Amino acid sequence: xxxxxxxxxxxxxxxxxxxxxxxxxxxxxxxxxxxxxxxxxxxxxxxxxxxxxxxxxxxxxxxxxxxxxxxxxxxxxxxxxxxxxxxxxxxxxxxxxxxxxxxxxxxxxxxxxxxxxxxxxxxxxxxxxxxxxxxxxxxxxxxxxxxxxxxxxxxxxxxxxxxxxxxxxxxxxxxxxxxxxxxxxxxxxxxxxxxxxxxxxxxxxxxxxxxxxxxxx
Amino acid sequence: xxxxxxxxxxxxxxxxxxxxxxxxxxxxxxxxxxxxxxxxxxxxxxxxxxxxxxxxxxxxxxxxxxxxxxxxxxxxxxxxxxxxxxxxxxxxxxxxxxxxxxxxxxxxxxxxxxxxxxxxxxxxxxxxxxxxxxxxxxxxxxxxxxxxxxxxxxxxxxxxxxxxxxxxxxxxxxxxxxxxxxxxxxxxxxxxxxxxxxxxxxxxxxxxxxxxxxxxxxxxxxxxxxxxxxxxxxxxxxxxxxxxxxxxxxxxxxxxxxxxxxxxxxxxxxxxxxxxxxxxxxxxxxxxxxxxxxxxxxxxxxxxxxxxxxxxxxxxxxxxxxxxxxxxxxxxxxxxxxxxxxxxxxxxxxxxxxxxxxxxxxxxxxxxxxxxxxxxxxxxxxxxxxxxxx
Numbered sequence: 001x002x003x004x005x006x007x008x009x010x011x012x013x014x015x016x017x018x019x020x021x022x023x024x025x026x027x028x029x030x031x032x033x034x035x036x037x038x039x040x041x042x043x044x045x046x047x048x049x050x051x052x053x054x055x056x057x058x059x060x061x062x063x064x065x066x067x068x069x070x071x072x073x074x075x076x077x078x079x080x081x082x083x084x085x086x087x088x089x090x091x092x093x094x095x096x097x098x099x100x101x102x103x104x105x106x107x108x109x110x111x112x113x114x115x116x117x118x119x120x121x122x123x124x125x126x127x128x129x130x131x132x133x134x135x136x137x138x139x140x141x142x143x144x145x146x147x148x149x150x151x152x153x154x155x156x157x158x159x160x161x162x163x164x165x166x167x168x169x170x171x172x173x174x175x176x177x178x179x180x181x182x183x184x185x186x187x188x189x190x191x192x193x194x195x196x197x198x199x200x201x202x203x204x205x206x207x208x209x210x211x212x213x214x215x216x217x
Numbered sequence: 218x219x220x221x222x223x224x225x226x227x228x229x230x231x232x233x234x235x236x237x238x239x240x241x242x243x244x245x246x247x248x249x250x251x252x253x254x255x256x257x258x259x260x261x262x263x264x265x266x267x268x269x270x271x272x273x274x275x276x277x278x279x280x281x282x283x284x285x286x287x288x289x290x291x292x293x294x295x296x297x298x299x300x301x302x303x304x305x306x307x308x309x310x311x312x313x314x315x316x317x318x319x320x321x322x323x324x325x326x327x328x329x330x331x332x333x334x335x336x337x338x339x340x341x342x343x344x345x346x347x348x349x350x351x352x353x354x355x356x357x358x359x360x361x362x363x364x365x366x367x368x369x370x371x372x373x374x375x376x377x378x379x380x381x382x383x384x385x386x387x388x389x390x391x392x393x394x395x396x397x398x399x400x401x402x403x404x405x406x407x408x409x410x411x412x413x414x415x416x417x418x419x420x421x422x423x424x425x426x427x428x429x430x431x432x433x434x435x436x437x438x439x440x441x442x443x444x445x446x447x448x449x450x451x452x453x454x455x456x457x458x459x460x461x462x463x464x465x466x467x468x469x470x471x472x473x474x475x476x477x478x479x480x481x482x483x484x485x486x487x488x489x490x491x492x493x494x495x496x497x498x499x500x501x502x503x504x505x506x507x508x509x510x511x512x513x514x515x516x517x518x519x520x521x522x523x524x525x526x527x528x529x530x531x532x533x534x535x536x537x538x539x540x541x542x543x544x545x546x547x548x549x550x551x552x553x554x555x556x557x558x559x560x561x562x563x564x565x566x567x568x569x570x571x572x573x574x575x576x577x578x579x580x581x582x583x584x585x586x587x588x589x590x591x592x593x594x595x596x597x598x599x600x601x602x603x604x605x606x607x
Contacts, residue, residue: 003428004428005426006424006425006426006427006428006430006431007427007428007429009422009426010422010423010424010426010427013419013422013423014360014423017364031412031415031416031419035367035370047374047377047378047381048378049377049378049379049380049381049396050377050381050382051381051382072531076289076291076292076531077292078288078292078293078295078296109295109299109385110382110385111294111295111298111385111387112381112387113291113292113295113387116395117531125381
């Protein structure tokens with residue numbers, strides 16, 4: 001072939017792609033079809049497993065969040081961007097909830113390990129990605145109240161995971177209830193046995209008591 | 218296949234003209250569009266001809282190895298994503314395999330197949346992007362890159378659906394993978410693999426026979442096989458010089474012994490060979506993917522029986538000892554060396570990064586060629602500064 005044939009063939013490819021971008025349906029996956037969208041107006045659907053920044057989940061009221069401030073996520077976080085302080089009651093006794101729960105989003109690297117290690121299903125990765133801010137210190141340091149989101153939100157962004165987690169929690173709750181019931185029953189039985197024993201003992205001890213009474217009389 | 222169009226080029230020596238000349242020292246980078254990151258080359262030029270070249274690196278140094286020595290083994294996994302950020306799945310695989318060797322973990326078949334599928338998809342992602350950028354460096358401004366990115370996007374969509382992140386996948390775990398591939402995702406991968414050859418044909422026709430590309434790349438930056446072996450260059454760069462060395466064949470790690478594929482080799486070791494070997498390697502990757510997608514069977518994706526130390530990955534303490542494990546990453550031999558003293562953190566952690574070691578032959582390849590050729594030669598090495606500087 002003559003010199004320049006390769007260039008012409010290559011240009012033919014770009015030309016074909018140019019025309020195909022008009023004739024082929026956008027997003028159809030065919031060669032030459034457009035794949036881009038006009039971003040802020042048009043958006044591609046976010047994948048369910050997509051992870052960005054973590055949030056804290058609560059069930060009914062923001063006060064009773066699932067987090068028990070066990071500090072596991074803070075210790076396993078690879079860049080150590082989570083900071084937790086346990087809450088205390090009036091007597092100074094530590095309670096099972098965080099007083100401070102800070103995540104520095106400038107440090108967080110979206111790895112999702114906090115979600116993986118949390119034994120209480122209290123922290124999950126969000127789909128929110130438009131959090132850019134000109135301030136690099138205070139605005140991107142998220143505190144406990146900024147991180148709180150409802151379980152409904154979780155179900156909205158990740159329906160399958162939401163169902164799975166809820167089922168798991170319900171099962172754990174049931175198991176706990178059963179265990180509690182069993183324990184209560186055992187305690188009751190123990191108490192009954194004790195009462196019976198005491199009663200028997202009391203029966204045996206009755207005569208001396210009577211005697212005592214008589215003595216007192 | 219296309220027959221190569223060889224054009225004779227001459228290296229011009231300005232000293233031969235009898236004129237009184239002076240050399241000039243020029244810095245290319247660290248902020249330069251063709252240096253693929255924050256990489257600097259200090260060149261001594263005589264006219265336009267490179268007389269000496271000193272690579273300067275470390276602008277992206279972030280203490281990767283030291284950080285890994287201060288965190289747990291499993292917490293290192295997301296950090297390995299950031300080594301060679303084009304190929305996070307292969308990096309994950311190398312690290313997971315190293316720790317599995319240390320702790321003697323058996324991995325179920327399905328997990329191995331998922332790893333192979335992911336790592337071959339990663340190879341496709343890497344090779345299309347590096348070819349796109351190489352042609353970009355030669356002045357084919359962004360047409361090939363965007364062609365490549367259009368295909369890459371489809372694979373990244375799969376990565377996102379599977380692992381949650383497009384580039385920083387953090388998908389593999391010691392003993393398997395994080396979550397199973399659904400049938401839907403496998404179908405998606407099958408469609409990509411089925412469509413890919415058509416794209417490769419198009420991509421090849423676009424520039425492989427382009428006369429300007431041939432003139433710019435053929436007989437430029439020749440790397441002799443002996444030098445490549447002596448400098449322990451690996452990957453497509455070594456194979457472009459005609460050395461048949463692929464760790465997938467040599468070590469047959471994972472389940473690579475079950476697939477039939479060939480190792481494409483170059484003849485001369487010039488920039489064109491390095492470009493074309495990558496093109497052919499993608500076709501071989503597609504063969505592997507086709508076979509893997511056919512052979513994969515349902516089963517557990519995590520090892521059901523792991524040693525006691527790995528029961529709880531948070532408190533994973535491997536036995537005292539050392540391990541080195543290497544894989545054929547898209548850029549070459551990626552190895553992790555780890556020494557354990559029985560505690561939660563590795564006592565020593567070292568990365569054998571392919572692009573860092575491939576970079577050592579840069580000067581030998583560039584001397585005698587022009588400044589503009591040095592840019593193309595650098596592009597053909599395929600460096601990622603996240604891995605070079607660590």
